[in-house]
Amino acid sequence: MRNFIKVMAFSLLTIAAFAGYSNFGIPLINPAPPPEEEQLDLETMTMDRFVAIGERIFNGKGTCTLCHSAVGGRAPLLDTVATIANERLADERYEGEADTGEAYLFESMVDPSAYVVAGFGKTGTNDTKSPMPDIAGGSIGMSDAEIKAVIAYLQNLAGTEVTVEIPAGGGADASEESESKGGQAAAAEPVILADPEALISKHACGACHKVADQSGALGPDLTRVGAGRDETYLRRAILDPNADIAEGFQPNLMPGNYGEQLYAKELEVLVAYLAGLK
Numbered sequence: 001m002r003n004f005i006k007v008m009a010f011s012l013l014t015i016a017a018f019a020g021y022s023n024f025g026i027p028l029i030n031p032a033p034p035p036e037e038e039q040l041d042l043e044t045m046t047m048d049r050f051v052a053i054g055e056r057i058f059n060g061k062g063t064c065t066l067c068h069s070a071v072g073g074r075a076p077l078l079d080t081v082a083t084i085a086n087e088r089l090a091d092e093r094y095e096g097e098a099d100t101g102e103a104y105l106f107e108s109m110v111d112p113s114a115y116v117v118a119g120f121g122k123t124g125t126n127d128t129k130s131p132m133p134d135i136a137g138g139s140i141g142m143s144d145a146e147i148k149a150v151i152a153y154l155q156n157l158a159g160t161e162v163t164v165e166i167p168a169g170g171g172a173d174a175s176e177e178s179e180s181k182g183g184q185a186a187a188a189e190p191v192i193l194a195d196p197e198a199l200i201s202k203h204a205c206g207a208c209h210k211v212a213d214q215s216g217a218l219g220p221d222l223t224r225v226g227a228g229r230d231e232t233y234l235r236r237a238i239l240d241p242n243a244d245i246a247e248g249f250q251p252n253l254m255p256g257n258y259g260e261q262l263y264a265k266e267l268e269v270l271v272a273y274l275a276g277l278k
């Protein structure tokens with residue numbers, strides 16, 4: 001209870017300082033409706049369904065919209081990427097092995113540095129290294145079938161021919177299990193997580209940060225963040241990322257809505273964990 005009061009006090013102060021943030025409460029409950037349960041029956045799978053699954057993965061488990069969205073400018077928009085994929089292959093900076101647009105999209109997700117969109121490379125690498133994580137690895141861990149569903153979605157989105165084939169049998173893991181990750185989907189019953197690494201995984205902090213065995217590169221390395229930052233700083237860094245900008249990084253990259261997604265207790269668990277990383 002004391003923590004709760006402390007956090008509320010902090011919250012009120014922050015509201016006073018940032019009057020624009022009218023919804024800046026801390027112990028808010030994730031308002032998203034529970035995901036609809038869905039059976040994935042590959043026998044009767046149609047391309048429309050496969051595209052729809054790809055869209056859900058894109059917005060959910062894949063955490064793609066964390067970076068590929070109209071706000072923040074963290075990554076290029078992907079509305080037309082399926083139509084320009086062939087141009088990427090012809091670009092002299094292309095270093096991958098794909099020979100079709102579809103293969104380019106696949107490669108972009110599992111080996112993002114094979115081609116780095118100009119201006120979006122990791123700071124200091126002159127657009128030779130991508131800050132995008134390998135989405136088949138780490139905490140995102142998409143299967144081949146899930147990646148293919150996302151490609152189907154991107155091809156459909158761009159209005160190009162959908163060339164991916166629905167995987168035979170191997171796609172069962174592109175099912176409702178995909179709904180529970182990525183920080184977008186809410187559980188039917190609110191669950192308060194007490195394990196910091198589970199929180200980091202749920203909210204995909206590792207997509208951008210090196211922390212808890214993950215190696216995101218869009219934001220600062222957090223593996224020793226507690227050596228130089230105290231809890232007050234860390235709490236603010238999570239709730240209002242633009243309040244202080246870590247040296248060498250740009251504003252507006254870190255999502256500003258974690259205050260709406262984390263319970264007060266979860267926030268404190270995260271802050272204490274990060275403060276302990278020395």
Ligand code: HEC
Pocket residue numbers: 058062063064065066067068074075076078081088105108109112113115116117120121130131132133135150207208216218
């Ligand atoms: C942590 C941020 C981040 C996440 C999460 C992320 N991406 Fe990216 N992505 C980027 C950045 C930055 C680039 C541009 C640099 C590059 O070309 O690799 C990029 C590039 C791409 C490209 C190539 C675009 C082009 O124009 O050639 C594709 C395709 C892509 N991402 C797909 C995805 C998909 C699908 C997901 C989710 C499964 C995803 N990304 C998740 C940051 C991210």
Ligand code: HEC
Pocket residue numbers: 066067074200203204205206207208209218219220222225229234237238241242244245246247249250251252253254255258270274
């Ligand atoms: C889309 C990428 C992205 C995601 C996701 C993300 N961050 Fe960040 N984060 C950044 C960037 C970029 C910065 C540096 C700019 C700044 O300070 O706001 C940053 C800064 C920080 C800092 C301040 C570090 C310092 O030394 O000043 C902390 C702490 C932090 N993030 C924690 C988190 C936590 C915890 C999560 C998950 C709940 C998270 N971040 C998710 C991109 C991200």
